[in-house]
Amino acid sequence: DLFGSVEPILPSLQEDGIVVWVLGSGPYPPGVVALQELLDAASEELEPEDVWQPEDMNDTCLYIFTSGTTGLPKAARVSHLKSIMCLGFYELVGASSRDVVYLALPLYHMAGSL
Secondary structure, three states, X not given: OOHHHHHHHHHHHHHOOOOOEEOOOOOOOOOOXXXXXXXXXXXXXXXXXXXXXXXXXXXXXXXXXXXXXXXXXXXXXXXXXXXXXXXXXXXXXXXXXXXXXXXXXXXXXXXXXX
Protein backbone atom coordinates (compact mmCIF):
# COMPACT_ATOMS: atom_id res chain seq x y z
CA ASP A 1 0.00 0.00 0.00
CA LEU A 2 2.91 2.36 0.67
CA PHE A 3 4.94 1.61 -2.45
CA GLY A 4 3.62 4.77 -4.10
CA SER A 5 5.42 6.79 -1.40
CA VAL A 6 8.73 5.05 -2.13
CA GLU A 7 8.50 4.91 -5.92
CA PRO A 8 9.55 8.55 -6.58
CA ILE A 9 12.84 8.02 -4.70
CA LEU A 10 13.42 4.46 -5.93
CA PRO A 11 16.30 5.38 -8.29
CA SER A 12 18.24 7.11 -5.50
CA LEU A 13 17.64 4.16 -3.15
CA GLN A 14 18.90 1.74 -5.77
CA GLU A 15 21.98 3.93 -6.40
CA ASP A 16 22.74 3.63 -2.67
CA GLY A 17 22.43 -0.17 -2.87
CA ILE A 18 19.13 -0.32 -0.99
CA VAL A 19 16.83 -3.13 -2.11
CA VAL A 20 13.10 -2.47 -1.86
CA TRP A 21 10.91 -5.49 -1.05
CA VAL A 22 7.16 -5.26 -1.59
CA LEU A 23 4.32 -7.54 -0.54
CA GLY A 24 1.33 -7.08 -2.80
CA SER A 25 0.26 -7.28 -6.40
CA GLY A 26 2.49 -5.63 -8.97
CA PRO A 27 3.74 -4.93 -11.46
CA TYR A 28 6.79 -3.28 -9.96
CA PRO A 29 9.79 -1.59 -11.60
CA PRO A 30 13.00 -3.59 -12.22
CA GLY A 31 15.06 -4.13 -9.08
CA VAL A 32 12.06 -4.23 -6.74
CA VAL A 33 11.65 -7.62 -5.07
CA ALA A 34 8.02 -8.78 -5.24
CA LEU A 35 7.69 -10.99 -2.17
CA GLN A 36 4.29 -12.44 -3.07
CA GLU A 37 5.74 -14.05 -6.21
CA LEU A 38 8.55 -15.56 -4.13
CA LEU A 39 6.13 -16.81 -1.48
CA ASP A 40 3.89 -18.39 -4.10
CA ALA A 41 6.87 -20.16 -5.67
CA ALA A 42 8.39 -21.28 -2.36
CA SER A 43 8.45 -24.94 -1.45
CA GLU A 44 6.65 -26.21 1.62
CA GLU A 45 9.71 -28.38 2.37
CA LEU A 46 12.18 -27.11 4.96
CA GLU A 47 15.75 -26.58 3.88
CA PRO A 48 18.39 -28.69 5.67
CA GLU A 49 19.20 -27.30 9.12
CA ASP A 50 22.75 -26.31 8.18
CA VAL A 51 21.30 -23.83 5.64
CA TRP A 52 19.10 -21.87 8.05
CA GLN A 53 20.76 -22.40 11.43
CA PRO A 54 22.79 -19.30 12.41
CA GLU A 55 26.51 -19.76 13.03
CA ASP A 56 26.35 -17.36 15.97
CA MET A 57 23.20 -16.64 17.99
CA ASN A 58 24.37 -13.03 18.33
CA ASP A 59 24.22 -12.57 14.55
CA THR A 60 21.43 -10.36 13.22
CA CYS A 61 18.12 -12.17 12.83
CA LEU A 62 16.03 -9.21 11.74
CA TYR A 63 15.77 -5.46 11.74
CA ILE A 64 12.73 -3.64 13.04
CA PHE A 65 11.76 -0.13 12.06
CA THR A 66 11.63 2.22 15.00
CA SER A 67 11.06 5.91 15.43
CA GLY A 68 13.96 5.96 17.89
CA THR A 69 14.33 8.07 21.00
CA THR A 70 15.34 11.05 18.88
CA GLY A 71 12.22 10.81 16.78
CA LEU A 72 14.29 10.00 13.70
CA PRO A 73 13.45 6.70 11.98
CA LYS A 74 16.05 3.97 12.02
CA ALA A 75 16.43 0.22 11.87
CA ALA A 76 17.08 -1.56 15.15
CA ARG A 77 19.06 -4.81 15.03
CA VAL A 78 17.60 -7.89 16.75
CA SER A 79 19.80 -10.94 17.24
CA HIS A 80 18.70 -14.57 16.93
CA LEU A 81 19.21 -14.93 20.68
CA LYS A 82 16.94 -11.97 21.50
CA SER A 83 14.24 -13.35 19.19
CA ILE A 84 14.36 -16.76 20.86
CA MET A 85 14.32 -15.18 24.32
CA CYS A 86 11.20 -13.20 23.40
CA LEU A 87 9.53 -16.33 22.04
CA GLY A 88 10.54 -18.15 25.21
CA PHE A 89 8.29 -15.80 27.18
CA TYR A 90 5.22 -17.33 25.55
CA GLU A 91 6.45 -20.80 26.47
CA LEU A 92 7.06 -19.62 30.04
CA VAL A 93 3.49 -18.39 30.49
CA GLY A 94 1.96 -21.39 28.72
CA ALA A 95 0.61 -19.44 25.75
CA SER A 96 -0.72 -21.28 22.71
CA SER A 97 -2.06 -20.45 19.25
CA ARG A 98 -5.56 -20.32 20.76
CA ASP A 99 -4.66 -17.34 22.98
CA VAL A 100 -5.38 -13.74 22.07
CA VAL A 101 -2.66 -11.23 22.92
CA TYR A 102 -3.58 -7.56 23.16
CA LEU A 103 -0.73 -5.18 22.46
CA ALA A 104 -0.49 -1.73 24.01
CA LEU A 105 2.86 -0.99 22.36
CA PRO A 106 3.32 0.01 18.72
CA LEU A 107 4.49 -2.86 16.52
CA TYR A 108 7.66 -0.94 15.65
CA HIS A 109 8.65 -1.13 19.32
CA MET A 110 10.71 -4.30 19.76
CA ALA A 111 8.77 -5.45 22.80
CA GLY A 112 5.57 -5.00 20.83
CA SER A 113 6.68 -6.66 17.62
CA LEU A 114 8.26 -9.73 19.19
